[in-house]
Amino acid sequence: MDEQTSKDLANWLEFYRELGIEDFYRRSASALGGAESGPRPAAPLPAEDERPVIEARVDAPLPRPAPPPEARPPAPPPRVTPTVAVAAPIRPPLPTFSLFETPAPKPTGRETLEQIRADLGDCRRCKLAGGRKTIVFGEGNPHAELVFVGEGPGADEDEQGLPFVGRAGRLLNRMIQAIGMKRGEVYICNVVKCRPPGNRVPEKDEIETCSPFLFRQLEAIQPRLICCLGAPAVKTVLGIKEGITRIHGQFYDYASSKALATVHPAYVLRNPREEKILREDFEKIRQFLNEK
Numbered sequence: 001m002d003e004q005t006s007k008d009l010a011n012w013l014e015f016y017r018e019l020g021i022e023d024f025y026r027r028s029a030s031a032l033g034g035a036e037s038g039p040r041p042a043a044p045l046p047a048e049d050e051r052p053v054i055e056a057r058v059d060a061p062l063p064r065p066a067p068p069p070e071a072r073p074p075a076p077p078p079r080v081t082p083t084v085a086v087a088a089p090i091r092p093p094l095p096t097f098s099l100f101e102t103p104a105p106k107p108t109g110r111e112t113l114e115q116i117r118a119d120l121g122d123c124r125r126c127k128l129a130g131g132r133k134t135i136v137f138g139e140g141n142p143h144a145e146l147v148f149v150g151e152g153p154g155a156d157e158d159e160q161g162l163p164f165v166g167r168a169g170r171l172l173n174r175m176i177q178a179i180g181m182k183r184g185e186v187y188i189c190n191v192v193k194c195r196p197p198g199n200r201v202p203e204k205d206e207i208e209t210c211s212p213f214l215f216r217q218l219e220a221i222q223p224r225l226i227c228c229l230g231a232p233a234v235k236t237v238l239g240i241k242e243g244i245t246r247i248h249g250q251f252y253d254y255a256s257s258k259a260l261a262t263v264h265p266a267y268v269l270r271n272p273r274e275e276k277i278l279r280e281d282f283e284k285i286r287q288f289l290n291e292k
């Protein structure tokens with residue numbers, strides 16, 4: 001660099017220092033879209049539109065007024081792209097729960113499903129205990145707006161310990177999806193928690209022994225709507241003995257919830273023409289839950 005260029009540069013540095021601009025760096029030729037280059041030979045200052053972009057970091061102080069024109073050095077200033085250092089944003093305090101988890105529900109003072117399950121224990125209260133493999137307590141969202149109550153576990157449920165996981169369960173899943181919900185959003189349980197031998201209908205004494213656990217589950221969840229699937233559920237929850245094909249699709253009161261009866265999915269599998277009933281009743285469920 002010749003003496004004059006060096007003086008010009010010193011003047012410019014001083015000028016920018018007065019503006020509060022302290023740090024300078026030059027973009028590499030590649031960053032400017034040109035070829036990578038080593039040290040450049042001394043060259044006359046480039047024409048205005050070819051001037052190299054010099055980025056400067058402007059630290060906190062605002063630029064002071066420019067010096068009077070006579071104090072300015074003669075050479076045209078290089079094009080400057082100031083990168084104003086913005087103070088790092090103050091982070092809000094981290095929430096105490098992960099944004100991807102459901103926040104912990106407020107305590108309700110009610111019995112929880114875990115407590116009811118613990119009380120049920122390795123139940124031997126009725127004769128169904130002798131033939132079962134697994135107790136099928138129930139599954140799903142403990143804060144569900146919608147609870148399904150079936151009759152009792154079948155072979156698949158007894159094997160897996162989960163309600164409605166066999167063919168009837170797959171139909172139930174499809175119906176749940178058809179009204180825009182996911183199985184995990186609802187709660188599913190049965191009148192009796194152990195499989196009746198040969199999938200027979202649960203007997204009166206079995207229902208009387210087991211149904212208090214169902215009532216406690218409903219009390220713990222307090223859903224907006226209980227959907228009774230099939231006659232034993234309707235009789236147990238609503239005390240209605242009338243034929244299900246006559247009373248299906250109607251809304252009843254159950255404590256602070258509403259309840260609706262529909263045909264059991266297993267019945268629809270045996271009588272495919274009756275799927276229409278199930279569909280119509282699920283549409284009522286959808287409409288009910290969409291009313292706020």
Ligand code: URA
Nearest residue numbers: 150151152153163164
């Ligand atoms: N039928 C029921 O009533 N409940 C089940 O869990 C499965 C089939």
